[in-house]
Amino acid sequence: MLTISRMKSLMSLSASPFSLHRSKAIRFGVFSLASESSSNLIPTFLQSPISIHTKPRLIPPKSPIFSIHNRSLQSESSRSSSDGEIHVIVGPMFAGKTTTLIRRIQSESENGRSVAIIKSNKDTRYRLDSIVTHDGMKLPCSALANLSSFRQKLGPDAYDKLDVIGIDEAQFFDDLYDFCRKAADHDGKTIIVAGLDGDYLRRSFGSVLHIIPLADSVTKLTARCEICGNRAFFTLRKTEEIQTELIGGADVYMPVCGSGGKGTWGGLMDSDDCSILDPNDPNYDSSEDCENSSAIRKTADFDEFRKKTTIIVEEYFANDDVVSTANELRELGMPVYNYYFVKKLVSTAMDRNDKEKEMAGVLLSALYANIIDSQQVYRGFTKLPQAEGLLLDLLKEAAEEGLINTSQISKGFGRMIDMVDDLSLDIPNARAMLRSLISKAASEGWLCASSLKSLSVAPVKPSLEDSVAKIFKLKAQSIIQEYFLTGDILEVSSCLESENTTCSAELNAIFVKRLITLVMDRKNREKEMASVLLSSLCFPADDIVNGFTMLIESADDTALDNPVVVEDLAMFVARAVVDEVLAPQHLEEIATQFSGPDSIGSKVLQMAKSLLKARLSGERILRCWGGGGSSKPGWAVEDVKEKIEKLLEEYESGGDAREACRCIKELGMPFFHHEVVKKALVTVIEKKNDKLWSLLDKGFSSGLITMYQMTKGFGRLGDSLDDLALDVPDAEKQFIHYVDKARTIGWLDNSFTFNKSGDGKENVICL
Known part of the structure; x- marks a missing residue:
């Protein structure tokens, strides 16, 4: 018969999740004796995390009951004073299991106990020599393939001196049960195990649950559901992989509650709001009403947020007021839903013009970190591409249930x-995307593809006779050679109209190819003229794309006469993008025609992309052939300076600010607006006339002149103050006054400084 003293050893005196005593297993509570003489049980109810103190260990199968060495069943006299303990910490991803393990190990170490930590060498997300939490906490550890090798690797003497062993990511160890039982029962160690109790399918994961019968305590941690914000007990995999072991972080997994499986019904499109308890659900459990009573309120809050977000986004695109939009979003007071604002803003801008797309980028930059944190921004963007799959699933379900026949x-x-042809004007690969959707729907059985019209690869175009193409090539060569002599773009346009009366796309592409081919072995002047001509001709973008594709395809032959053909072609392609003859997306379209990284086509496009990504690439590429090839696009720097000087003089003599801003914009050189700033400031200081200052104010407020260009303009003038002081003795004093004034109204950053030309290096780099 067990004595009262022996019974006490089986019951807990503490409600701590890490209690070193055992308690009788009672659902939702832990009972302990108040004193030796008391027979009243005092219930202590636990909050999250849920701690379950297990009953004495079960006897393993096929073991004689009298020979089992289980410390819970030993007599008082035979019980060892160095009995070990096993404490298990389980929960879903992002529940803080590693954090809890680290804190417990640190506590044991501070109490003077010798500690060691083991983790699986399969987890290489951070470092093999440390266990690291998602928020950066870490402790050194041993990364092993199995636990049985730990004693040998550490050394028998060092192992014997250990008091506490922590095991992280325990689900990856197949020998977890045998190691924990031996280390605790025979070696007297305290084992703290942390790991996942279930996989992404909510099935037992590894051997973690197998050691529950051995455990002195089990702590079930919870995370926060990323869908509805309730307590999350499970882990959901975001990707399509089906293997059980797939190591990853927030990009692969997310914590979720039991939405859709226990008292809740989730709709197919309910990805943005939480599921609602429904008493009509066959799985409904009334005991969960208290825990989930806020679900309906949260859904109502989210619906309200969505409605207000739509209004805020539309108002922003109408008035372009970043400050007002930021204040309105802040006043909503629902930062947990800010990801939806990001999704709504970007998706709305995608259906608008380039202006709205630029406005969306500016607003996100202003809100980032200050109002919308990085996780919400990331979540908003990740939800954008998810719509396609959800909509297809919706159509499939509607077809299967007969809602759509x-x-x-x-x-x-x-x-x-x-x-699809009209759609291809905005989405070049629309035809391929539609073909893919039809194939997927047909394979799933909810679309009969045989009943549809044929979707050809591309519209059938009338073929061009070889003789017509040959004659046109000869005439095109004559037209191009004459252009290099006269520089008359209008004459070229007139000749092309007469020779290509049908506006044949193939002839247009042939002309583009012929133009670039002929100019390859000429000087930079003719190359500049060729780029100017391309930007002046009204050819459809598809014809230009086809021309460059044909040009790159024949590059192997051209390389025999021109070793630098890759560099020249890349420069022509990049220049075409800067001149807006081609759009950046056209480069991807051309790239689909060439495979293999070693092909000339791939090299040309890769180099063109590198040129376009460089700092101040627009200005540099525009001057790639030296400029001055004609009086049309491709101004020489001195010509631009002269034009800026004239328009400033006209404005000063009584011109209109709006007309002056229009002339500045028509120069087509936003990267050179610092020259406008510098010349305007020189005139203001020399003549002490603030009219040009008002022009700068108009340009800055309209967004024509950016802060970067303002800074460069002020910096250039500051570097040349010594020369200006020869004519205006108080130039430096005036300049300092205008710098302070510019800082006050927001033209310049407070960190702006300047050096006179004789005092040291320039403060601002100008091109």
Whole structure:
């Protein structure tokens, strides 16, 4: 018979999750005796994390009951004074299991106990020599393939001196049960185990649950559900992989509650708001009402946030007021839903013009970190590409349930086929994308592809006779050679109209190829003229793309006469993008025609992209051939300076500010607006006339002159003050006054400084 003293050893005197005593297993509570003489049980109810103190260990199968060495069943006289303990910490991803383990190990170490930590060498996300939490806490550890090798690796003497062993990511160790039992029961160690109790399918993961019968205490931690904000007990995998062991972080996994599986019904498109308890659900459990009573309120809050977000986004695109938009978002007071604002802003801008896209980028830059944290921004962007899969799943479910019949689905896809050519104007690969969607829908069985019209690879174009192409090539060569002599772009346009009366796309592409081919072995002047001509001709973008594609395809032959053909072609492609003859997306379209990183086409496009990504690439590429090839686009720097000087003189003599800003914009050189700033300031200081200052104010407030260009302009003038002081003795004093004034109204940053030309190096680099 067990004595009262022996019974006490089986019960806890503490409600701590890490209690070293055992308690009787009672659901939702832990009971302990108040004193030796008391027979009243005092219930102590636990809050999160949920701690379960297990009953005495079960007897393993096939073991004689009298020979089992389980410390919970030993008599008082035979019980060892150095009995070990096993404490288990489980929970989903991001529940703080490693953090809890680290804190417990640190506490044991501070109490003078010798500690060691083990983790699986499969987890290489951070460092093999440390266990690291998601928020950066870390402790040194041993990374092993199995636990049985730990004693040998550490050394028997060092192992014997250990008091506490921590095991992180325990689900990866197949020998977890045997190691923990031996280390605790035979070696007297305290083992603290942390790991996942379930996989992404909510099934037992590894051997963690196998050691529950051995455990002195089990702590179930919870995370915060990323969908609805409730307590999360499970881990959801975001990717399509199906293997059990897939190591990853927030990019692969997210913590979730039991939405859709226990008392809640989640809709197919309910990715942005939480599921709601429904008493009609067959799995409904009324005991969970208290825990989930806020779900309906949270859904209502989210609906309200979505409505207000739509209004805020539309108002921002209408008035372009960043400060007002930021204040309105802050006043909503729902930062947990800010990811939806990011998603709504970007998705709305994608359907608008370039102006709205630029406005969206400016607003996100202003809100980032100050109002919307990085996690919300990341979550907003990750939800953008998820819509396609959700919509297809919705169509599939609607078809399977008969809400949309087969005839209507076929008719809808048929209408998409009819309008795919128009759609391709905005989305170049629309035809391929639609073909992929049709194939996927047909393979899943909810679309009859045989009932649809044929979706060809591309519209069938009438073939061009070889004789016509040959004659046009000869005439095109004559037109181009004459252009290099006269520089008359209008004459070229007139000749092309007469020779290509049908506006044949193939002839346009042939002309582009011929133009660049002929100029390859000429001087920079002719190359500049060729770029200017391309930017002046009204060829469709597809014809230009086809011309460059044909040009790159024949580059192997051209390379025999021109060893630097890759560099020249890359420069022509980059110049075409800067001149807006080609759009950046056209480079991707051209790239699809060439495979292999070693092909000339791939090298040309890679070099062109590198040129375009460089700092101040627009100005440099625009001057790639030296400039001055004609009186059209491709101004020489001195010509631009002269034009700026004239327009400032006209404005000073009574011109209109709006007209002056229009003339500045028409120069097409926003990277050179610092010259406007410098010349305007020189005039203001020399003549002590603030009219040009008002022009700068107009340009800055309209966004024509950026802060960067203002800074460069002020910096250039500051570097040349000595020369200006020869004509205006108080030039430096005036300049300092205007610098302070510019800082006050926000033209210049407070960190702006300047050096006179004789005092040291320039403060600002100007090109």
